[in-house]
Amino acid sequence: MRQSQRGQVDPFIVMDVMEAAARAEAQGRRIVHMEVGQPSTPAPRAALDALGQALSQPLGYTIPLGMPELRAAIAGLYRRWYGIDLDPARVVVTPGSSGAFVLAFSALFDAGDRVAVGEPGYPSYRQILRAMSVQPVGMQTRAENRYQPVPGDIPDDVQGVMIASPGNPSGTMLDRDALAALVARTQDIGAALISDEIYHGLDYGARPVSALELTDDVVVINSFSKYFSMTGWRVGWMVVPPDMVRTIGRLVANMFICAPHASQVAALAALSPEADAEAQENLAVYAHNRQLMLDRLPAMGFDRIAPPDGAFYIYADVSALTDDSRALAAEILDRAGVAVTPGLDFDPIRGAGTLRLSYAQSTAEITEGLDRLADFMARR
């Protein structure tokens, strides 16, 4: 059958690692998973309890923009986290932040438009843009800028700019001034700004700044996947300027009808104080794991690390060790039994010399992985 050009998006290179890891496990080998991009913890207890209760009612389609109580509760989070008064009418519940990207790109860009994306960065921005006939324009960010774009990295002729703080894979954040400079630059060139804030809440020093603290002229995207430990539930949200709500509502109604009802019920309870306490316990584990990584990785030879301000990743420049991160990842899996992500998914250019190591798993797992890595590097 005919296929489109735009549908031919790039494969995830990490899939090779995951498949090799699964084969090794099928043969009885124990693998430590530092390639994963998600918590290993379940959704908060309060979220599961709320859903358990709700199962006795029919969970039909919700209204396209999402359950009103959930939208109001998300607006409340902006008060708690950032001290912002946010009109719940501007909050749209989406099928994960992934669904929010599809909606934002449809509402903002026409075929042939160009959108600047940071490299390294989350690969799906690029691939979703391509699948929608929008051209991603890579910005090769620099280590001295914390692998975040600066105004000079943004070309004059783009219709949009995608930012993420904390970023994946870098874990680095934009501080208020750096973010303000990007806001100003996009406004200067008349480009739409989209801010992926999915790792907010997972920070280990300074609190991340929301683009909404600086401007209302932005699409902010977030999710229950990471801080709230609800990846498989496929529920996220976006905050849009008031004059975009109607457009987004129509797009949701047609493209998705609504976010999963059961997940919306669970998400509402995930915003309760008890659930927050549980999320904070998970955060304490990540903080501990992160410290273990920072204490031990440099001595092994992984000493060029992006400042890990947030999220649950270490992004290591291994270009002194290899010019083929894919081969290195395969070697680490084979010889050390540790799955790690080659940087090529995140940065098609310099990713051949980088690796991403996740510390989202349990401390026992991370300790075991570090022991194995140390051993591998010592023998290499």
Next chain:
Amino acid sequence: MRQSQRGQVDPFIVMDVMEAAARAEAQGRRIVHMEVGQPSTPAPRAALDALGQALSQPLGYTIPLGMPELRAAIAGLYRRWYGIDLDPARVVVTPGSSGAFVLAFSALFDAGDRVAVGEPGYPSYRQILRAMSVQPVGMQTRAENRYQPVPGDIPDDVQGVMIASPGNPSGTMLDRDALAALVARTQDIGAALISDEIYHGLDYGARPVSALELTDDVVVINSFSKYFSMTGWRVGWMVVPPDMVRTIGRLVANMFICAPHASQVAALAALSPEADAEAQENLAVYAHNRQLMLDRLPAMGFDRIAPPDGAFYIYADVSALTDDSRALAAEILDRAGVAVTPGLDFDPIRGAGTLRLSYAQSTAEITEGLDRLADFMARR
């Protein structure tokens, strides 16, 4: 902020009816809902039980194509329903059939391509195509063809053809010969065929034919929403030709990551014999409601009705009563307290003279609605 042209899709006209109904209800008035497009029954007991059990495990991302057991069980459904041997590798679990449309259109069509859609038909085909810069080409189908397209309705210069049997709003089906003729026509002109089979299982005479019974060169889309009574769960599936699986897998991974995990667990159990027995009970209610509608509507003056082979809708030609179905729907709501859907959402041309009445609610509700409609028509 800037907005795209393609994001400016049409509003759902039925929303006006729904909002007016909600206002009336807020004022204490009881409204009968014949505008809804979903069952009022919950997901099957077995599905809810399976989910209840699964809540003790972390429900992280599943693999993009969906849980292997679920894909296998869906393949099994094709054996039971149609006697087809289907390779589970060709089954992709999606966030509702809605998500499957987004994936299919991305994989099949580039910006500027043209896709034929039947009118009347489900409005979101058109709107999703537009949001993806693909041009929908309306085919005005004829009453004598059961409001289904015939080969002569399909223009030579389209890259795709979207069909639905049973259709929404018409409820009419394509028999094997009619479907075969459309398959042949699309193959002749080299267009991709997409078959929406979401109302399979909800039929009241002949069994619906799947396009997969005739060809493997088709994208078949289906869902747990209707027969399985799981609209809010956002889980559906698509069956694609073998050489398209890889493309779709990459698109799912980037655009959606996966369908909701909890919903996949529930869907798997919805394919059990106990759940099927429950779905058949619901079907018996629809069959009864349908007969009530067919017995009573003609005498009231709603006598030009599309042959209601399946789904849970009656599509009535009311052009003898009005040339403004929107005004008539508003009048029926106001004077009879019955919400119905003006045909304009489904057919931008002739929909000014049609209404869709749903019989998906309980028999008590449908009976009450019919009483009110009879009264309204008698006094009109």
